[in-house]
Amino acid sequence: MNPKRRMLISLPLLLAAGRMVHAQQAGATDPALDIDANPMWLQFRDSLFAGRPITTPADDVLRLEAPARAEDAAIVPIALRAQFPQSDSRYIRRIYLIIDNNPSPMGAVFDFTPASGRAEIETRVRVDAYTHMRAIAEMNDGKLFMSTRFVKASGGCSAPPGKDPQAALATLGRMRLRVEGEPVLNRPSLAQLMMSHPNHSGLAMDQLTRNYTPAHYVRLVRISYAGEPVLTAEVDFTISENPNFRFYFVPKGRGELKAEVLDSQSRRFEATLPVQPVSNPA
């Protein structure tokens, strides 16, 4: 909390409520848009990090990258990037992603290990309203660092003609796992997991039938290399349809990159990719 970045709004009603508003949103009196007073954030802060200091801004530890204005509120690409490599002595063990004004604000928790190489994730999320987005890194020593971005996204003029639901069902669960570029021995290598899955939130009404499409979403992604965990993501429908994750792993010899996915209907999916790292970069 930085008092210099806040100001007191002089409206009597708000004054009576003792409400503070972020100076950068002068005129906006909505606590939902207040980076320090968003009620959902305060709840998460108290329940998850009770009493622990959170250093922010923390762009030298973790950068949260997101477009200021989303092209499509249903698919907002974001990146979480640690600013140092993972090592046994110093590594990020967890990143929480919180989107204040989403129906499920804490939409993803990513667990990393030193074998991740880099605590870095690119994915796509749904953003329901103008909101602050937060990435909170928990270090192996328990210290907390938070980076934030403000994202302008909202419903817009509704859905384009979508994929035929039958066709979408036919490909549901198909995964593609690939390594971007040539994997190098003992170096962090970039990989991508793509999955065909509608990731229904259960909150969207079918405009034609006026029925709500039942919730059906990916809730756990576990990635390992040669049997060693690289990344575990606990997620929900915050993640856009066709979940996509880009992440790092360190190949310490030949092995199999493996992704296991569990969805909210307890369906399991698995993809593997044999990897043979080269000892010298090409």
Place this chain on the structure above:
Amino acid sequence: MFWLACGLALCMTAAAPGRASPADDAALTATALDNGVYAVFGSTNEASPENQGRIGNAGFIVGADGTIVINTGSSYRHGRELLETAERVGGKPVVLAVITQPLQEFIMGSAAFADRDIPILAHEAGARLIGERCENCLRNLRRLLGEQAMLGTRVMVPARTVSHSIELDAGGRKLRVLHFGWGSTPGDLAVYDSTSGILFAGALVSISRVPDLRDSNTSGWLFALHAIDELSPRILVPGYGPPGTAAATAPVRHYIERVAELARDRQRGGASLYETLRKAQLPEFQDWALYALLHPRNVQKLYLQFENEEFDR
């Protein structure tokens, strides 16, 4: 009422805003193209309180005993003004409205036509999309433009639909209502008046404005542009921008090909969506209207489309 019956070039300079007297400030400027065919040009920007959401072009064709309106405008009030303008200028009752695309700027005035029992014609896929999504658009427009601007506006699902190209005799004038397949939207229609050689291309063609690929099938769109070339209209009224000729299809085609190439190369080359959007510029189109808004959206839409295709393999 302010309108001009004049040659094309003259109209473009003479139809300056702000000439209407206060008494008829609601009147629309109808630009006479030729032989009883008129266009009403809207803004090429995005909907805003300043332009009252009046984006994109409408028009009307005056027959021997009736007038056909192309697109019904962006609100009830806009629709009624289009209707009144068409009747005052053409001197004939409006007998039919044709919707070129299921887009808010082309359909939100439909209730003004329905209140006069004027039939509204759309492609069946366009009518379906209007039913599926336009209530949502209307809600958003109310929020953006205000209740007053959208007063009386209701979403009307067109009752008359076609599934393919037809010849139409309406108001004593023979017109061709053309469907080239899923191009800019699944429900594209274009209206061709063979008497004058004028084509209302709707959103299939925009001039000096970035095409919106949100609802598009890009190969279908390129096919439609080819079909328009074959038709070779003398005057082409685009969905957005000033009137042109058949040559107006070339820049649209060029844009679609370039943006598709960019998105495909990035997706297949392993670039992330985030990185792709950060470096998605096509400077040759940056002077077009809505470049900053629509171009990144178009890149994202096509990137995800190419990504999706990987699941079908």
